[in-house]
Amino acid sequence: MKKSDVIRAVFHSLLQEAPNKVWQPQHEKGLGFAPTNIALCKYWGKRDIELNLPMTSSLSIALPDKGALTSVSLHDQSYDRIILNDQEVVRDSAFAVRTSQFLDLFRPQKTGYLQIDIKMNIPVAAGLASSACGFASLVSALNDLFDWKLKKQSLSILARLGSGSAARSFWNGFVEWYAGVRPDGMDSFGEPLAFEWPELCVGILTMSEVEKPISSREAMQRTVNSSLLYGSWPKKVAQDLAILKQAMQVTNFPLLGGTAESNALTMHATMLSSWPPVCYFMPETIAAMHKIWKSRKEGLELYFTQDAGPNLKLLFLEQDKEQVQQLFPSVDIVKVFE
Amino acid sequence: MKKSDVIRAVFHSLLQEAPNKVWQPQHEKGLGFAPTNIALCKYWGKRDIELNLPMTSSLSIALPDKGALTSVSLHDQSYDRIILNDQEVVRDSAFAVRTSQFLDLFRPQKTGYLQIDIKMNIPVAAGLASSACGFASLVSALNDLFDWKLKKQSLSILARLGSGSAARSFWNGFVEWYAGVRPDGMDSFGEPLAFEWPELCVGILTMSEVEKPISSREAMQRTVNSSLLYGSWPKKVAQDLAILKQAMQVTNFPLLGGTAESNALTMHATMLSSWPPVCYFMPETIAAMHKIWKSRKEGLELYFTQDAGPNLKLLFLEQDKEQVQQLFPSVDIVKVFE
Incomplete structure (x- = not known):
């Protein structure tokens, strides 16, 4: 058929x-x-x-x-x-x-x-x-x-x-x-899913509104066809899905944020290991990541995720909104449950 | 014992x-x-x-x-x-x-x-x-x-x-x-190994001489312990070792350079998928990578490798030395066989 x-x-x-x-x-x-x-x-x-x-x-x-x-x-x-x-x-x-x-x-x-x-x-x-x-x-x-x-x-x-x-x-x-x-x-x-998390905020950090050099459709296909690491991706997803639901159930934000961040980085990792390499990181993306990791070491519960483009989406709770705005004055904050 | x-x-x-x-x-x-x-x-x-x-x-x-x-x-x-x-x-x-x-x-x-x-x-x-x-x-x-x-x-x-x-x-x-x-x-x-390649050049591109935030020893251990992608790394190495030797045997530089670059990116990929993530990329590292990929699209046979630090090592043949110097005026070029 x-x-x-x-x-x-x-x-x-x-x-x-x-x-x-x-x-x-x-x-x-x-x-x-x-x-x-x-x-x-x-x-x-x-x-x-x-x-x-x-x-x-x-x-x-x-x-x-x-x-x-x-x-x-x-x-x-x-x-x-x-x-x-x-x-x-x-x-x-x-x-x-x-x-x-x-x-x-x-x-x-x-x-x-x-x-x-x-x-x-x-x-x-x-x-x-x-x-x-x-x-x-x-x-x-x-x-x-x-x-x-x-x-x-x-x-x-x-x-x-x-x-x-x-x-x-x-x-x-x-x-x-x-x-x-x-x-x-x-x-x-x-x-x-029947979970609500009123304090959850997403911050859109736009590095570039330029159209991406390679579509996610094409990048995905190249990863599946050429990355030797991709074989481990389904295992990572199965693990992360279970942990994310667990984090929602017990309202554990660091667990939710950390799992989302690791999942995104692992997706980008499979792209880097493709050939020709697929890299949606821009210098500004990496600079923002280092800034986030540094703030987290200093105690701020701030995580990120990244899709097939250079922009980051920050994940944090409402109580930390002002600190996040100080760190990234251009951030566009969205409350997810309202 | x-x-x-x-x-x-x-x-x-x-x-x-x-x-x-x-x-x-x-x-x-x-x-x-x-x-x-x-x-x-x-x-x-x-x-x-x-x-x-x-x-x-x-x-x-x-x-x-x-x-x-x-x-x-x-x-x-x-x-x-x-x-x-x-x-x-x-x-x-x-x-x-x-x-x-x-x-x-x-x-x-x-x-x-x-x-x-x-x-x-x-x-x-x-x-x-x-x-x-x-x-x-x-x-x-x-x-x-x-x-x-x-x-x-x-x-x-x-x-x-x-x-x-x-x-x-x-x-x-x-x-x-x-x-x-x-x-x-x-x-x-x-x-x-009994191969010589007189035209082969390495260009050291120093982004930062600052000591790295995490030793390769520690980063390696964290990867082995926490990255779900690491399980595929030995397969990648086995494949790349065979291809690199093949590339030397037949003096195929794009094959050598591409394999080395992919191997390095895949190593960094396993680090990104660790938790907490290990990222030796600095904004300058990513900017240089994009510059290399762009030049390669335009026909220059230029590849890179990266170790546990922000610096890149360029791989190219002597015939392209001047173009590489124009692209990266600060590069320190080393002839490998001399």
Whole structure:
């Protein structure tokens, strides 16, 4: 069975109730918002490239007021028109092609093109999970436009087909994305975890809003194919997932922060051991890390995580907010539970 | 059997011919020079801490005119007096204690203290293998002073007991240090490889001569004890050793350089995945790496390796010397075969 047929079968099994209304607008516009998410235990490596099925489960926190708001409507052109932050996206850009190919997975052949208007309040493709909240908000907007009435778990499966980590962008708070075991990916979706941690803060430390030199998609594949250390990654994830849940259960912040930091560094370690090497560290990234380690030695409970980009995301508790602001005056602080 | 007894047995079996002259000077002074060495395939992790027995074999090139010149003579004080680059070393410093403890392995109890004069033309403890050439030159000087007439292979075993990588500092050119399999380490020594590569250049790029925040000894142990990625390191070394020898055999410089760079990055990767993380990268280190990768994309055959310190060692061929100097005006270039 071809992968595109697997995807179509998945789609139709999710939409059982409304097979004939798949691509028929029920309103003029569909709207969807999705928060971006920061993984505390990373998604790094696929077991199925076309279905975006991950090698391992992963765990994230959402940033409730950072993300993407997408509006979609059918239009009568023979192409998708994408407007990102009020700027029309060039039709043969990688971003536009990827979005259209994603829509092609579901819509009737050569018809049903869309006008897509995306507003994001985070930098695009700079390691802040713009594609995660982008695809999640797009799928939510389609669900609204066509009135599919899908539950979030199903939306998570569909969004995953566009960008793996989009599977986690449908909820606030802590979310786990289950790797699942099925070849069709019907058991690989996000689910919210029943933990709240009102004191938890995330600080976004932007070193560079420049688009990254290598996409996370490509970097991930290169790691899986060429890093001899990658074989140990699933073991690391299994251990870290268990410890993170334990840390939430007993509200042990150093355990949560330290595990998240170690998980991120280990992901970057697998990239450094790839060939050609993949290095998202910039000089500013390393300078900030040393500053964090120094403050921690001096007693501040400050940890970080880093995704496929040069920026760091700081993890700390509200009580230390002022100290963190003194250390990094440009930090953008987000309260996770509010 | 206690480890100190194993070491004494090793020592006496090497000195079979002269058991009574072990610590009796045959001249007024003993002299020894040892070149520093740069590993192309790193030594990272011990299977026996006291005997400095490595988990894996390793492979280096010597820098023929960079290293340590050591002179030793017996003196009548009840402690070892160490002079490093014309400065007396404080008696209870880590360096002095480590050196005296090494000498205690061999000399008669509470007697035979030495005056040790070391001159090094590389920075100390900044990741330029100062302890490798330091211990190798000390053992050579002892061999001279006491007229042990040991061959280099035996000197390599003795120096290894002071600092693992000292086992490789007795020859010019390419040297392999065999991990060996014996518990007493009698088969864990260096041996020169019969390859010459006259065009090969090493460029020392000094970012910082500041002493490193964590010794390689400690960093190595932390990696072995806490990094989940370390389990894959021996596989990486086995692969890289085979490729490096292949590259020498067929004089394929990109293969040699790329393998050395990947090996170094993978070693640093295992450190990043330790807890607490070990990071010898400084902002300047990362900036230089990105500069090297950019030049390589533009066609320059320039690679690097990095040890337990922030400095990089560039690898290139003589034909590219001027381009490398333009790129890094402060580089200190060493021809390896001359």
